[in-house]
Amino acid sequence: MNMQLLHELAFYLMYACAAxxxxxxxxxxxxxxxxMRQATGLEKAMTHAVQHVKELPAPLTARPSLPLELVSDILSEKHHLTSEKDLEDFSESVYIAKRGEVQQRLWILDTIVTAAPLLGLLGTILGIIDTFKALASSGVSDPGQVSAGIGTALYATALGIGIAVVGMFFFNLFQERIERINDHLKVLMLRACVGRTEQQAASQQSHGKLHVA
Structure with a gap:
């Protein structure tokens, strides 16, 4: 088995992980x-008087965004729901769906944080094995060559740990951002649900009177 080839392959895998x-x-x-910018902007614009997306400021609706999709889905459907329970269930389902979209592709970063040090350790082991095999076949004629081979092998571990440290920093940073965005989405959901129109209330009262009659 060509240990040198496997050693180089471990490096290529780590470079791919880094990219x-x-x-x-x-x-x-x-x-x-x-x-985050869209969520904070919509949060300021979402008042009790807003009942349709077209009533929001144009800069906030000019480009699609996750918070805008959540607000749009709730505002467009809430006028067709007949009870507060239905509105609550529908808005909660929309919030859960949008909350899941925020975490997309973070599993890749989490996997790289875990795999990079292991690939670095594997590259070091393969490099050391290749160095010892070369020494066994040719003998120790120059100690500097041994040190160079071991140093190259240890470089793989250092590279893997470096990739993991950088990835872990941004992964934890993104987790904090996700919590803040989810908080804003929750506020937008609640604000989009309130402020039911007088026509809806009158319609529900007349519907109740007819049902009783």
Whole structure:
């Protein structure tokens, strides 16, 4: 078995993990920043008087966003629901669905944080094995070559730990952002549910009177 080839393969896998982690960090960072701005803006604009998405400020509805989708779904459906219980159940289901979308692709970063140190350790072991095999076949003629081989092998562990540390930092940072965004989504859900129109109340009262009659 070619240990040198396996050692290089472990490095290539770690480089791929690093590139994938950078992509996820940049993509999720932009997504969380934009979603947070939209959520805070909609939270300020969502008053009891807002009953339709078209009543919101144009800058907040010009581009699609996760908070806007949540508010739009609730506002468009709440006028067709006949009871507060139905509205509560529907809004809760919309909130759960949108909350799940916030956590997309974070499992990739979590997997890289776990796998990178293991790949680095594997690369170190394979590098040390390859160094000892070379020494066994040619003998120890130059101690510097042994040190160079061991140093190259240990570089794999350092690279794996470095990738894991950076990934863990951003993973924990994103978890904090997710909690804040979910809090804003919860507030938007509650504000979108309140402020039922007078026509709805009158319709429900007349419907109740007819049912009693």
């Amino acid at each position: 994938l982690a950078i992509f996820v960090i940049v993509e999720r960072g932009l997504f969380f920043g934009y979603t």
